[in-house]
Amino acid sequence: MFFGAPGTAFSEIPGRTRVIVTTDGEADDRCSMVRFLLHSNDFEVEGIVNSSSQFHWVGGEGWHAFHDPEWVGESIDLYGKVFENLRRHDPRFPTPAHLRSVWKVGNISAVGEDVERTEGAEWIAKVLLHDRDPRPVWVQAWGGCNTISRALKIIEEDHPGKMKEVAGRLRLFLIWEQDETYQKSIRPVWEPLGVPTIISDQFDGMAYIWRKVLPEETKCSFEAPWMKEHLLEGHGPLCASYEALDGAFHAEGDTPAFLHTIPNGLRSTENPGWGGWGGRYVKVRGKVWMDPLPADDWQRPEGQISIHNSWSKKLEHVTDPEQVAIRTRYFKPIWRWLEAVQNDFAARADWCVMDYDSANHHPVVRLKDTPLEMEAAAGESVTLDASASRDPDRDRLTCRWWHYPEAGTYPGEPLPDIDGPVAEVTVPTDARPGQTLHFIAEITDDGEPCLTRYARVVVVVRDP
Ligand SMILES: [Ca+2]
Ligand SMILES: [Ca+2]
Numbered sequence: 001m002f003f004g005a006p007g008t009a010f011s012e013i014p015g016r017t018r019v020i021v022t023t024d025g026e027a028d029d030r031c032s033m034v035r036f037l038l039h040s041n042d043f044e045v046e047g048i049v050n051s052s053s054q055f056h057w058v059g060g061e062g063w064h065a066f067h068d069p070e071w072v073g074e075s076i077d078l079y080g081k082v083f084e085n086l087r088r089h090d091p092r093f094p095t096p097a098h099l100r101s102v103w104k105v106g107n108i109s110a111v112g113e114d115v116e117r118t119e120g121a122e123w124i125a126k127v128l129l130h131d132r133d134p135r136p137v138w139v140q141a142w143g144g145c146n147t148i149s150r151a152l153k154i155i156e157e158d159h160p161g162k163m164k165e166v167a168g169r170l171r172l173f174l175i176w177e178q179d180e181t182y183q184k185s186i187r188p189v190w191e192p193l194g195v196p197t198i199i200s201d202q203f204d205g206m207a208y209i210w211r212k213v214l215p216e217e218t219k220c221s222f223e224a225p226w227m228k229e230h231l232l233e234g235h236g237p238l239c240a241s242y243e244a245l246d247g248a249f250h251a252e253g254d255t256p257a258f259l260h261t262i263p264n265g266l267r268s269t270e271n272p273g274w275g276g277w278g279g280r281y282v283k284v285r286g287k288v289w290m291d292p293l294p295a296d297d298w299q300r301p302e303g304q305i306s307i308h309n310s311w312s313k314k315l316e317h318v319t320d321p322e323q324v325a326i327r328t329r330y331f332k333p334i335w336r337w338l339e340a341v342q343n344d345f346a347a348r349a350d351w352c353v354m355d356y357d358s359a360n361h362h363p364v365v366r367l368k369d370t371p372l373e374m375e376a377a378a379g380e381s382v383t384l385d386a387s388a389s390r391d392p393d394r395d396r397l398t399c400r401w402w403h404y405p406e407a408g409t410y411p412g413e414p415l416p417d418i419d420g421p422v423a424e425v426t427v428p429t430d431a432r433p434g435q436t437l438h439f440i441a442e443i444t445d446d447g448e449p450c451l452t453r454y455a456r457v458v459v460v461v462r463d464p
Helices: 029-040 070-089 096-101 121-131 144-160 160-170 181-190 202-206 224-232 238-240 257-259 309-317 321-335 340-352
Strands: 017-023 044-051 103-105 137-141 170-175 196-199 283-287 288-290 373-377 381-385 397-402 422-426 436-445 452-462
Touching: 017 121, 017 257, 029 070, 029 238, 029 257, 029 340, 044 070, 044 121, 070 096, 070 103, 070 340, 096 103, 103 121, 121 137, 121 144, 121 160, 121 224, 137 257, 137 283, 144 181, 144 288, 170 181, 170 257, 196 224, 202 309, 224 238, 238 257, 238 397, 283 373, 283 422, 309 321, 340 452, 373 381, 397 422
Parallel strands: 017 044, 017 137, 044 103, 137 170, 170 196, 196 288, 373 452
Antiparallel strands: 283 288, 381 422, 397 436, 436 452
């Protein structure tokens, strides 16, 4: 254990990621939106755009009905009611007026409709074409890709000379392919231009099937008593609007799309294979990343991946212990972080109603004489030092350094965890030059709820 040195809360906060959300307004999108708005200090929110999907569109009947796009405006209004208090905890929370100004309605009239030049599609195109800001824009499909597809067609039609530049700025995070437009329109044109694209199936661990697929030990913060205490009651109107199911976590299938882009120290945006709050992915072609194979003999679909051929749905109902073990392993890149993710949510819910001194705030991880990337030969030892970390609330911090084998390329046995802020690790003698080992500093305070931040050090094995 060590004590975080005192400090002001707002210095040294990592840069925010630029994000655009497209959403089909399903109940779980509406739950995700509550969390997203409470994380909006972590992002530069460039767009929130209603879109259709294979599940919901205007004119869809019964379960396929389209939730009136105004739900986004209503969520922003509820955010507006707690905004002043959120600002006491981080002045970077965007104003409700800003969020309203970037909320647009996109292509919603039918499944996969990407013909009409909607306001939402024009807006996404405009942001992507904005050449004064060179930083990546993470465009997330919480629903179909059709509005994104229309936006990219606008760029193809009106600004063909800018496509390469846009491709360099665009990042796609797709929650399945919830219509055919990725395969039909986006993939043929934009994959060859090297747009980094993550197509997730693991997200389903946070969606409706969470109770079936998450390990027991991760479920406590999804159950009704936890949700009631930490979110639903006594935390203001935005959290009260969260559509719990019988009081418990409902579903937030789209949440991993933005969890991936939170600057929490895991540096997931640098490489989808490194793993982070939004899951861990493997490169399947070009710059396209999808879920790791559940088992060696599973085949990845060549074309669209969605509810009809998803691995999560194949694994949902298995009961054979071997298959259950495969399922647990498959969702681990998501569930391994969930306790910290839920505590983060709870702290933000507190920020809606509490003053600064009553609430908890994140540790600030600081490494000392420890580059984020270092070289070491097999058999050589390196020191990883996070002892300069601190906590704005002067909370006591605990640190654990752990080896994340799946994130690196060294294929041997995982190295043991090391408790404490300073770790000396020895590169295994059988590691080969060029292989990588990832070490995560996981630093947690003793505030209520406890909050966790990270650092990731990548050790590249060099020639002796
Ligand atoms: Ca959705
Ligand atoms: Ca704290």
